[in-house]
Amino acid sequence: MQQIKIGLIGFGTVGAGLVDSIGKNGDLIAKRCGVLPIITRIADLDIVSDRGVTLPEGVVLDTDAMALIASPDVEVVVELVGGTGAAKQFIEAALKLGKPVVTANKALLATHGEQLFALAKEKGGEIYFEASAGGGIPCIKALREGLIGNRIKEIYAILNGTCNYILSVMESDSRDFEQVLKEAQAAGYAEADPSMDVDGVDTAHKAAILASLVFGQWFTADDVDIDGIRQVTLNDIHYAASLGYKIKLLAIIKERAGRIQLSVNPSLIPRRSMLGHVNGVYNAVWVNGDIVGTTLYYGRGAGREATSSAVLADIIDVALNLRRNCSNRLPAFPIFKQYQGLINKDELLSRFYLRLQVIDQPGMLAIISGILGKYKISIASVTQKEEIGEKASVPMIILTHQAKNRDMRMALNEISQEKCVLGEPVLFHIEDLD
Amino acid sequence: MQQIKIGLIGFGTVGAGLVDSIGKNGDLIAKRCGVLPIITRIADLDIVSDRGVTLPEGVVLDTDAMALIASPDVEVVVELVGGTGAAKQFIEAALKLGKPVVTANKALLATHGEQLFALAKEKGGEIYFEASAGGGIPCIKALREGLIGNRIKEIYAILNGTCNYILSVMESDSRDFEQVLKEAQAAGYAEADPSMDVDGVDTAHKAAILASLVFGQWFTADDVDIDGIRQVTLNDIHYAASLGYKIKLLAIIKERAGRIQLSVNPSLIPRRSMLGHVNGVYNAVWVNGDIVGTTLYYGRGAGREATSSAVLADIIDVALNLRRNCSNRLPAFPIFKQYQGLINKDELLSRFYLRLQVIDQPGMLAIISGILGKYKISIASVTQKEEIGEKASVPMIILTHQAKNRDMRMALNEISQEKCVLGEPVLFHIEDLD
Incomplete structure (x- = not known):
């Protein structure tokens, strides 16, 4: 039976979940793919606390992440530290040795992804990141x-x-x-x-x-x-x-x-x-x-078990690439600029939900709809809520048809200056998913 | 740019959809994975009808599926014929040449899967089958x-x-x-x-x-x-x-x-x-x-486009395995008997929905619940529907707690023999998905 030797950095909730999951289903995974996942080393600042999991026999648990990364007993580095500090150094160190990395670190990838994937490419390493978005969902x-x-x-x-x-x-x-x-x-x-x-x-x-x-x-x-x-x-x-x-x-x-x-x-x-x-x-x-x-x-989307499931899938992808000699079989982030950047926020189109607190007097709707009309914002529905008891003001809820963000913000600015409008208007987008 | 040469057998709705999809997104796929999908040959009994799609330049369209399979211009055989007859022969012929096969053919895999995958294994070929269940859903x-x-x-x-x-x-x-x-x-x-x-x-x-x-x-x-x-x-x-x-x-x-x-x-x-x-x-x-x-x-779950999407994903998996020299990177159907066969149908446990048409007289529920009780089937809820106008009989709907299939069938048999029960009782399972 072929094996894959895993070094785990970060023995927190998800790390412990991963140890547990491999203990539970390692043999099943090996039957399915022909490669047995084995954790050989774990590094964490805290090597004392009881995580409530059984460590695999022979595993080295210490505080030295860099030694783990360099160890010949580690073929794939699993980074579950999180954040953009030490985690980045660990991943860079692994990639520089050409070792593949599995990470759940969304903050790091969303900040330094370009640089890290460039390094991976340069050194022939790989980064797998299924757990970085959507938790256990593949x-x-x-x-x-x-x-x-x-x-x-x-x-x-x-x-x-x-x-x-x-x-x-x-x-x-x-x-x-x-x-x-x-x-x-x-x-x-x-x-x-x-x-x-x-x-x-x-x-x-x-x-x-x-x-x-x-x-x-x-x-x-x-x-x-x-x-x-x-x-x-x-x-x-x-x-x-x-x-x-x-x-x-x-x-x-x-x-x-x-x-x-x-x-x-x-x-x-x-x-x-x-x-x-x-x-x-x-x-x-x-x-x-x-x-x-x-x-x-x-x-x-999160949690010990769900995240472990995604990390495990990545480990197996890496393991198969290593054992079948096809690292980088599928490029992770192939970059081919085909779009002209971001849509200007002002130009964004959407429908809107607008909630205003207005004085309970006739003519309020005429004032509000007049301002919206001036900015070519068309009203889809209006609801004026009756309040229990006598109140000086009532909520008015307006759903609009599609409008430009800028027009809506300008209308809102004008509306909020009306004396009949109390407090801050509330504005949300509507997405009809069609 | 690397390429993958595709032979398509079956130029029906989905086949035409595949030709269309590759024409539309082939370049994008190549940018993503580094391999350009190219259809080199198409075989179908009907080579005359207009499918409303533009054939790629240089493609050979004829009725000879076996020639397509044997052609050096075909690296992967896409079987979109369907059924368990000719399709089986085509897939076997491809596998015997060690060529990978992509198929959407659920009837064939559900009937002869064991034999076909054994042949694939023997000859070092592969079968990919994403489109065989769940259509476009990966x-x-x-x-x-x-x-x-x-x-x-x-x-x-x-x-x-x-x-x-x-x-x-x-x-x-x-x-x-x-x-x-x-x-x-x-x-x-x-x-x-x-x-x-x-x-x-x-x-x-x-x-x-x-x-x-x-x-x-x-x-x-x-x-x-x-x-x-x-x-x-x-x-x-x-x-x-x-x-x-x-x-x-x-x-x-x-x-x-x-x-x-x-x-x-x-x-x-x-x-x-x-x-x-x-x-x-x-x-x-x-x-x-x-x-x-x-x-x-x-x-x-079906249709020209959705099915094409799944077939395309399979083609790319095969293409990457071929171009990166890692065929059978992941075994398709690793077989490791760990279960003791099927649950006896009689022993199946579930909740039930039971609809009876009963004579509109007092005491009906006592009779029905008596029979259910005899078979240890516990009632979760009963609804007796009032019919508009005077009718001689009314529907009675019973939801049960968990019960064994056999007990339910036996109770039902007894219930349907009661004179107060008219017509055939209707029985469905309830699945609470928890």
Whole structure:
């Protein structure tokens, strides 16, 4: 039986999950592909804590990642450290030795991907990264191999389990963002500092990776127009529901007339769409290819087990390439600039959800619709909510037809200066997924 | 630029779609993987009809499939003839020459897969078959590679677009099976002889392929317990809807205590589940892996373009294996008998939906529940429908808790002999997908 010798850097939750998964299913994997995965070395700053997993016999556990990388007992380096600091040095060191790398590190790839893949190419190494977007869902393999014959027109994706959990529970339990966030933190579904998740940064990292992959040119998180979910209120979720929509934090990756849209926004999507039914910590990637049409990939977007599953698949791809002498069988990020860069944010077209708090007097709609009309923004529906009890102001919800971002922002600016409009207007995109 | 020379046998709808797709995206594919796909020969009995596609320059179009297979200008044979007759001879001829084969032929693989893959192994050839189940969805790649680290516990899948279209339209338009079938035939969504689809045979072929793949032992369509959708009435669809369910033709592939369940049944599934939202001609494959948990793959299950997309992905896999000298990099159907065969059909456990037409008199429920109780079948809910106008009989719908198939059949036999029960009872499985 052939083997593949694995060096694991980062013995945290996912690292322990990987050790567990290989212990459990290593023999099955060997039967399936003819190569037995064996962890020979593990490096972590903490070599004391009990991870609750049985270490494979003979494994070396120490704090010396560089020794692990250089060891002849390590053929593939699995980087599960995360972040853009030490992890980058580890990956560079491995690639410089021509060793293949498997990583789940979306922040690193979305920031330094171009440089790392160039180094891999130069040294004949490989980087596999299935776990960097969509967790356990084999969506990178689907995009890179399964849909290789397709020009990808658009991807809409739910890529952050924490945000999707918070938005789902806000709706199902009718509770506020802050309450649900606190509970999610207590339950371990959200970090103590939740900003990477709830401000959309993590989703933007993943979006940049998927966009680079399908469009064949490098994008970083800086290219992504990002809005998080902090401004989504329970009221908005309920209003959206009554109009047939759900609010999801959506990564939007589109090609239009040779330019690329890359954004992460809380967006209204049809309740009855497949993406509308993705709840809790689940992720999903909706892909429209010019030949295959619409496809969707769904599963757990994070967590010990799901991430291990993706890392394992990558390890086996690397193992087969090594044992069959076909490293770089399929180029990871073939770059062929065929698009003319990003769509100017001002020029982005979409439908909009607009919520205003207006004084409860006649003539309010005439004022608002007048301003929208001035900017050629056409109204699809208006709902004025009755409030219980006598109140001086009421919410007005407007759904628009397609409009330019710039026109909408200018109209909004003018609307918010009207005396009859109280507080800040709330604006979300609507994506009809058609 | 490296090339891969393709011989296409079968120039029907999908064959023409493949020619079109390569014409459209061949250059893009070459940029992505470094190998340009080129169709050099096409064989079909009909070389006269206009398929509405531009043939690549220099392509040989004739009726001689065997000459195509033997030609030095053909490196990979794409079989799109279908059926278990000539197609088998073509594939065998190609494999005997050691040439790799790409096929969409589920009937052939579900019948003679064992023999064909043995021949491929003997001669060093390969068979790729992504399009044989799930159409354009790269679900075979997901199961074979993306989830290679997982022991698959169960698969629930909607694998026949015709059946799913008919059931979807019956519900959305409140029309009978026969009416919708006729319309589907007129629109080209169903064959003139629809039995392969509506009687569940096509789904069983695909289920056998998926089961063989994930469990590592051969199953044929004969191993599948098959029921089609002809007995699904509009009333059943409505009753199921009122109880929170949809009726779908489901392929069920499960491992329980070392034995395998393989069945194709019209089944009630929760309306709110992801599979419950798969409508029209779409297919979806719900997979539960022991590490990754639940994942789902969704897309068009048939048709010119979707099938071409899957065939193209296979061609590129073969091309990379050839050009990088790593044929059989990953064994297609590694066989390692680890299960003790099929679960005896009598022993199958599931919940049931039972519809009876009973005389509208007091005491009916006592009689029915008495018989069910005798066979230790526990009732989860009962609904007795009021009929408009005075009728002598009314429908009674019973949902049971888990029960053995044999017990249910025996109870049903006894129930149908009661004088108060009119006509044939209707029985469907309930799958809660949890």
